[in-house]
Amino acid sequence: MGKPTGFLEYPRETPPKRVVQERVRDFGEIELPFERALIVHQAARCMECGTPFCHDYTGCPLGNLIPDWNDAIYRGRLEDALELLHKTNNFPEFTGRVCPAPCESACVLGLIDDPVTIKVIEKDIIEEAFAKGLVEPVPPSRSTGNCIAVVGSGPCGLAAAQELRRLGHDVTVFERSDRIGGLLRYGIPDFKLDKGILERRLRLMQEEGVDFRPGVHVGVSISFESLKQGFDSVLLAIGAPKPRDLCIEGRGLRGVHFAMEYLTQQNKLLAGDVIPEDERIDAKDKVVVIIGGGDTGADCLGTAIRQGARHVYQLEILPEPPTRRAPFTPWPHWPYMLRKSDAHEEGGERLWSVQTKRLEGKDGRVQRLHASRVEWLQVEGARPVMREISGEEFHLEVDLVILAMGFLGPDDTIPEQAKLTKTPTNAIEADDNGMTSQDGVFVAGDAHRGASLVVWAIWEGRQAAKGLNRYLKGQAKGLKV
Numbered sequence: 180m181g182k183p184t185g186f187l188e189y190p191r192e193t194p195p196k197r198v199v200q201e202r203v204r205d206f207g208e209i210e211l212p213f214e215r216a217l218i219v220h221q222a223a224r225c226m227e228c229g230t231p232f233c234h235d236y237t238g239c240p241l242g243n244l245i246p247d248w249n250d251a252i253y254r255g256r257l258e259d260a261l262e263l264l265h266k267t268n269n270f271p272e273f274t275g276r277v278c279p280a281p282c283e284s285a286c287v288l289g290l291i292d293d294p295v296t297i298k299v300i301e302k303d304i305i306e307e308a309f310a311k312g313l314v315e316p317v318p319p320s321r322s323t324g325n326c327i328a329v330v331g332s333g334p335c336g337l338a339a340a341q342e343l344r345r346l347g348h349d350v351t352v353f354e355r356s357d358r359i360g361g362l363l364r365y366g367i368p369d370f371k372l373d374k375g376i377l378e379r380r381l382r383l384m385q386e387e388g389v390d391f392r393p394g395v396h397v398g399v400s401i402s403f404e405s406l407k408q409g410f411d412s413v414l415l416a417i418g419a420p421k422p423r424d425l426c427i428e429g430r431g432l433r434g435v436h437f438a439m440e441y442l443t444q445q446n447k448l449l450a451g452d453v454i455p456e457d458e459r460i461d462a463k464d465k466v467v468v469i470i471g472g473g474d475t476g477a478d479c480l481g482t483a484i485r486q487g488a489r490h491v492y493q494l495e496i497l498p499e500p501p502t503r504r505a506p507f508t509p510w511p512h513w514p515y516m517l518r519k520s521d522a523h524e525e526g527g528e529r530l531w532s533v534q535t536k537r538l539e540g541k542d543g544r545v546q547r548l549h550a551s552r553v554e555w556l557q558v559e560g561a562r563p564v565m566r567e568i569s570g571e572e573f574h575l576e577v578d579l580v581i582l583a584m585g586f587l588g589p590d591d592t593i594p595e596q597a598k599l600t601k602t603p604t605n606a607i608e609a610d611d612n613g614m615t616s617q618d619g620v621f622v623a624g625d626a627h628r629g630a631s632l633v634v635w636a637i638w639e640g641r642q643a644a645k646g647l648n649r650y651l652k653g654q655a656k657g658l659k660v
């Protein structure tokens with residue numbers, strides 16, 4: 180514990196953000212750097228409690244050694260803090276930006292005061308370390324001679340690839356998109372994660388010897404079977420990109436798009452790609468309705484505001500959550516409560532308990548959205564039941580509708596070609612080692628756990644790498660390990 184009385188002396192502080200009027204004019208990151216002295220004070224707030232819930236699995240999924248690196252930062256030992264951080268987290272520069280920080284809602288100080296600013300300290304450690312040239316490639320000291328194919332280059336595939344490469348295996352990452360990064364690249368907007376941060380890590384991984392192959396759609400440009408023949412083992416980190424659709428009248432009208440079509444396009448534009456005018460999904464001067472009140476919807480909101488939308492509605496079918504932690508999610512659990520992302524500070528109108536009924540158009544283009552207010556009835560021992568409130572129908576004049584209603588699991592191509600067993604929730608089934616129903620084929624990340632978080636994807640990638648390494652050891656022949 181750096182300073183026993185730190186939590187009594189220093190209040191919680193968070194880094195400044197760019198002012199709304201300025202930041203909505205570009206796609207640059209919102210958060211500004213923190214002053215060094217303030218970071219040290221924030222680290223001093225850590226109480227190093229007997230049972231640090233922040234770093235067990237009710238807090239950080241990765242088991243980040245939070246009290247230890249807080250102590251190192253307080254004592255000015257950046258290199259130690261970095262080593263501790265990298266022990267459990269391959270990419271703190273991603274989680275330090277986009278993680279919702281379940282660690283902080285499990286922080287013991289949070290019981291009586293504001294929790295420690297763990298996520299900010301995590302970001303500061305890695306950024307300070309990069310700035311001082313302390314983050315270097317870690318190529319393996321020996322080669323096992325095993326060849327592994329990782330399919331999918333999101334945070335899960337990248338974490339697994341880094342772990343496996345550092346164990347001495349030859350790792351090739353196949354990615355169907357034209358660029359590496361999965362949702363870090365084409366889902367999460369630049370105002371949350373600048374793509375230079377991703378590129379910086381990819382360069383290090385290449386220097387470690389990871390071979391990236393973008394533009395290879397496994398199951399389409401190469402069959403799964405022929406890929407498998409060429410490698411000792413395969414890890415599927417193919418995400419859960421199947422979007423939930425809205426099967427209502429008017430769904431086929433022009434101007435109705437899935438969130439990922441919209442966000443991918445904006446990320447491509449920022450990367451310098453040219454999108455033909457007739458394919459552009461542009462919110463400029465439009466009234467936009469985003470259907471879905473979650474994080475993906477919030478990313479669409481921030482994007483639409485930056486594109487110059489006239490007005491943006493975000494509709495959610497569920498009721499508005501309470502502003503404070505709901506009693507059924509007591510500390511240290513992840514609280515059910517109202518969340519506001521940075522985009523919600525920038526504009527937009529959130530409507531709760533609203534069901535979209537049909538879309539109406541003119542000349543094939545969406546023009547009006549018909550909706551109804553709903554109520555949720557509590558049924559003893561069962562899930563709440565939704566009921567439309569009669570007389571509470573309304574409509575919105577609209578130019579663009581974005582569907583952000585969640586994801587339904589991985590694409591079917593590889594699971595069908597490889598005859599993989601699925602779970603009832605459409606995820607790819609795996610044993611405790613991460614292996615699917617096919618010998619030598621592993622799965623991890625959103626494809627395995629369902630649409631989730633970057634921090635869980637990294638954890639899954641690390642676990643699958645361990646399982647895969649154990650499998651290869653069991654298969655060891657000749658020189659192979």
Ligand SMILES: Cc1cc2nc3c(=O)[nH]c(=O)nc-3n(C[C@H](O)[C@H](O)[C@H](O)COP(=O)(O)OP(=O)(O)OC[C@H]3O[C@@H](n4cnc5c(N)ncnc54)[C@H](O)[C@@H]3O)c2cc1C
Pocket residue numbers: 277278279330331332333334335336337353354355356360361362363366367368371395396397398416417418419420442474475478590592593623624625626630631632633634636
């Ligand atoms: C818009 C959006 C915003 C989000 N924001 C956040 C956030 O702020 N914080 C957070 O923690 N989480 C966020 N998430 C969730 C997080 O991004 C995911 O949980 C995480 O990226 C999952 O990682 P993954 O590696 O399993 O899959 P993905 O990141 O989806 O990567 C899978 C990759 O596999 C590739 N692939 C699929 N099939 C094939 C194939 N057959 N051949 C070759 N390649 C293939 C895909 O193209 C993709 O690149 C967000 C999700 C979305 C959609």
Ligand code: SF4
Pocket residue numbers: 238239240241243245268274275278279280281282283297298301634
């Ligand atoms: S990865 Fe997320 S949960 Fe873990 S310490 Fe960082 S911010 Fe907290």
